[in-house]
Amino acid sequence: MNHKKHEGTVTDLTVSKDEALFEALGKSKKKKKKKIIRTVITIVLILAILLISAVNILQRRVRQEFALGDVEVISYEVTTGTISTVVSGSGTLQNVDTETVALPSGVELRDILVSYGDAVEEGALIATVDMGTVCSAMSELQTTIEDLDEQIADAEGDQVSAYIKAGVSGRVKILYAQKDMEVADVMVAHGALAVISLDGFMAVDIQTDALTVGDGVTVIRADGSEISGTVDYAAGGTTTVLVTDNGPEYDEEVTVHTEEGTKLGSGKLYIHNPLSVTGYAGTVSYVNAAENQKVYASSTLYTLTNRASSANYDALLRSRKEAEEALLELLRIQRNGGIVAPISGSIASTEGTSEEETLVAAISPDQYMSVTITVDEGDILSLEIGQQGAVTVSSVSEDAFSGTVTEIDRTGATGAYSAVILLEKQSGMLPGMTASVDVRIQGVDDALIIPVEALNRTANGAYVYTSYDEETQTYGGRVDVVTGISNNNYVQIKSGLKVGDTVYYTEEQNFGNMFGNRDNMGGNIPGGMPDFSGGSRPDMGGQMPDMGGKMPDMNGNNRPNGG
Numbered sequence: 001m002n003h004k005k006h007e008g009t010v011t012d013l014t015v016s017k018d019e020a021l022f023e024a025l026g027k028s029k030k031k032k033k034k035k036i037i038r039t040v041i042t043i044v045l046i047l048a049i050l051l052i053s054a055v056n057i058l059q060r061r062v063r064q065e066f067a068l069g070d071v072e073v074i075s076y077e078v079t080t081g082t083i084s085t086v087v088s089g090s091g092t093l094q095n096v097d098t099e100t101v102a103l104p105s106g107v108e109l110r111d112i113l114v115s116y117g118d119a120v121e122e123g124a125l126i127a128t129v130d131m132g133t134v135c136s137a138m139s140e141l142q143t144t145i146e147d148l149d150e151q152i153a154d155a156e157g158d159q160v161s162a163y164i165k166a167g168v169s170g171r172v173k174i175l176y177a178q179k180d181m182e183v184a185d186v187m188v189a190h191g192a193l194a195v196i197s198l199d200g201f202m203a204v205d206i207q208t209d210a211l212t213v214g215d216g217v218t219v220i221r222a223d224g225s226e227i228s229g230t231v232d233y234a235a236g237g238t239t240t241v242l243v244t245d246n247g248p249e250y251d252e253e254v255t256v257h258t259e260e261g262t263k264l265g266s267g268k269l270y271i272h273n274p275l276s277v278t279g280y281a282g283t284v285s286y287v288n289a290a291e292n293q294k295v296y297a298s299s300t301l302y303t304l305t306n307r308a309s310s311a312n313y314d315a316l317l318r319s320r321k322e323a324e325e326a327l328l329e330l331l332r333i334q335r336n337g338g339i340v341a342p343i344s345g346s347i348a349s350t351e352g353t354s355e356e357e358t359l360v361a362a363i364s365p366d367q368y369m370s371v372t373i374t375v376d377e378g379d380i381l382s383l384e385i386g387q388q389g390a391v392t393v394s395s396v397s398e399d400a401f402s403g404t405v406t407e408i409d410r411t412g413a414t415g416a417y418s419a420v421i422l423l424e425k426q427s428g429m430l431p432g433m434t435a436s437v438d439v440r441i442q443g444v445d446d447a448l449i450i451p452v453e454a455l456n457r458t459a460n461g462a463y464v465y466t467s468y469d470e471e472t473q474t475y476g477g478r479v480d481v482v483t484g485i486s487n488n489n490y491v492q493i494k495s496g497l498k499v500g501d502t503v504y505y506t507e508e509q510n511f512g513n514m515f516g517n518r519d520n521m522g523g524n525i526p527g528g529m530p531d532f533s534g535g536s537r538p539d540m541g542g543q544m545p546d547m548g549g550k551m552p553d554m555n556g557n558n559r560p561n562g563g
Contacts, residue, residue: 073468076451078501083492084443085485087383089373089419090436093393093429095364096422098348101126101339103358104329106137112350113338114361120341127360128338134330141327148320155313160281164302166295170196173250173271175291177302183279192276194289194301197245201272203232204241206256206265211239217264219243220255229256232272239264242272247292282307348431369425370406371435372418380417382441383408389421389439396428405439442485448493454505455483455491464497468504475504 103109108130114120166172174195177186186193204219211217211231219229219241227248233240241256248254248269255266282304289301333339345365352359371391375383383405390400407420421437456463466477481496497503 072507073470073504074454074507075468075502075504076454078448078450078493078497078499078503080446080499081449081490082443082445083447083449083485083487083490084440085487086438086440087375087379087419088436088438089375090434091371091373093369093371093431093433093435095348095431096368096370098362098364099343099345100362101342101360103129103339103360104134104137104326104333105357106133106140107330107333108133109351109358109360112360114347114350116347116350118347120345120347120363122341122344123336124341125336125338126341126347129333131334134334138327138330138334141323141330145320145323145327148316148323152313152316152320155316158313160279160304160307162282162304162307163300164193164277164279164304165297166196166277166289166299166301167297168196168198168275169296170198170275170294171200171245172289172291172293172295172301173197173202173245173274175287175289175301177279177284177287179284179287181284183282183284183304186284187278187280193279194277195250195271196275196277196295197271197273198275199273200245201242202245202248202250202269203272204229204243204254204256204267204269206239206241206267207237208239208264209234209237210258210262210264216259217241218257218259218261220257221248222252222254243269245271249291277301279304366425368422369429369431370420370422371403371437372420373437375417375419377412377417379441380408380410380419383419383439387439387441389437391421391423391435391437393426393429393433393435395433396426400438401426403437444485444492447484448497448499449490450493450497450503451505452486452489452491453507454503455481464503465505466501466503 110128110130112127114126120126172194174192176190176195177183177193183193211234213231213234215231215234217229217231219227221227227243229241229243231239232242243254250269250271252269253266254269256264258264279302283306284302285305286303287301288303289295289299295301339360341363343363343365345363348362348364349359350361385405385408387405389403389405391403392398392400401423403421403423405419406422409418411417419439421439450464454464456465461480462483463478463480465475466479468475479496482494484492484494486492
């Protein structure tokens with residue numbers, strides 16, 4: 001009995017020890033959990049303190065950098081002046097009005113006596129030639145002229161025919177030319193003297209799906225009379241109806257009905273198969289035909305007077321004139337002992353060939369030069385012929401020369417739009433020199449202007465600051481303004497300011513050392529660096545947007561850039 005009782009006591013002790021162990025383990029876990037929580041809280045607090053410290057350090061560094069840049073707040077008194085916008089571009093100078101000197105056909109060149117850039121006077125000898133070839137060429141030309149004279153004599157009196165005939169069978173539907181009209185004038189105005197219907201039909205197009213090819217219809221003319229018609233074409237909702245050309249007039253309004261009387265549509269009659277009667281010279285003295293008349297190939301439509309010479313006679317006269325000029329040129333070469341300069345100027349090039357002739361030299365009159373600039377698609381429509389431009393050729397002078405827009409290419413055929421500016425040639429200017437051009441396209445005189453950097457832009461408009469507190473280094477007096485045109489330096493103020501008002505801003509270039517270049521008009525500081533200055537600060541001409549006071553600095557002040 002005693003032994004069993006002792007055995008039961010040991011078991012109870014064992015249970016008690018296990019419970020105590022579990023309880024100790026539970027307390028240990030709770031302590032560890034609390035310790036972890038305290039550690040996490042501590043880390044968070046440390047990170048928060050580090051973040052605040054980093055912000056303060058960043059602010060100090062920003063201020064230090066601004067201070068190193070010698071940032072200063074600038075005041076500007078609003079005034080009036082002239083402001084303009086320009087289209088700018090650059091290109092190379094080129095000679096204009098260059099005259100080429102060619103070697104006459106059959107003449108052999110011996111020596112060119114000038115070089116590129118040489119100055120020459122009109123009549124100066126620039127090349128020598130083989131005089132034997134000159135004599136041979138003159139002999140050939142004289143023979144040509146004599147042959148032409150014989151042909152001209154045979155053709156003398158040849159004139160345009162006094163009659164214009166139909167040339168084909170058909171029905172006359174239009175007679176444009178009338179008595180006393182000039183043939184050339186009628187041709188330019190109408191493209192024909194008369195129009196003949198060849199197949200006997202007039203046609204009208206209507207919009208309907210109710211008919212098929214070959215269907216018969218009733219066509220009601222403008223005078224109310226009815227004629228029969230036949231469907232010649234029907235597809236895609238368009239139907240062509242043919243009627244006789246004997247009676248119905250060109251351009252007459254008609255209505256198409258089914259044979260049962262249902263109206264299908266209306267339109268104007270036209271000649272189904274037309275032929276134009278043409279001419280080129282003379283005056284109509286008599287109209288031999290009438291509209292709607294049936295004619296044949298030999299039928300005369302018009303009788304003409306004041307007829308011009310025949311085309312063959314005129315061509316012979318032109319050929320003789322060209323031969324005369326060539327002979328005179330050869331005679332001048334023979335008398336001068338060679339080829340002379342036709343104008344005064346400078347040699348732009350020497351000796352070359354084209355498809356038809358050999359070139360001895362090209363001479364520039366040295367009066368004008370041109371420069372072709374590429375123009376952006378946003379500016380090309382602003383350019384006009386006659387606009388004035390300032391042309392700067394830095395290798396010649398720092399001063400700009402006056403130029404004029406003489407050509408504008410809006411086709412973009414070369415991959416870009418372009419404009420040509422003409423200027424007087426100055427001493428030292430040479431082809432190939434680089435020139436920059438500013439063409440004034442828009443300007444306002446007596447405009448209220450302020451520096452571009454004084455203007456702050458937002459999505460809703462623009463504003464300026466009209467006061468600055470040096471003690472607190474804060475801007476004030478924000479005024480919304482309406483702007484006009486602007487350029488790289490100034491902007492026009494249409495409303496919001498008056499003459500004598502003062503605006504305050506910080507010069508933009510002072511920030512260049514810290515941030516480098518920044519995009520125009522509302523770009524953020526590179527790298528996404530936020531603004532901690534509390535809002536009320538200028539945006540440096542629209543390039544650093546104001547954060548609107550949503551993120552004040554750690555001291556609670558509103559500071560200008562660099563404060």
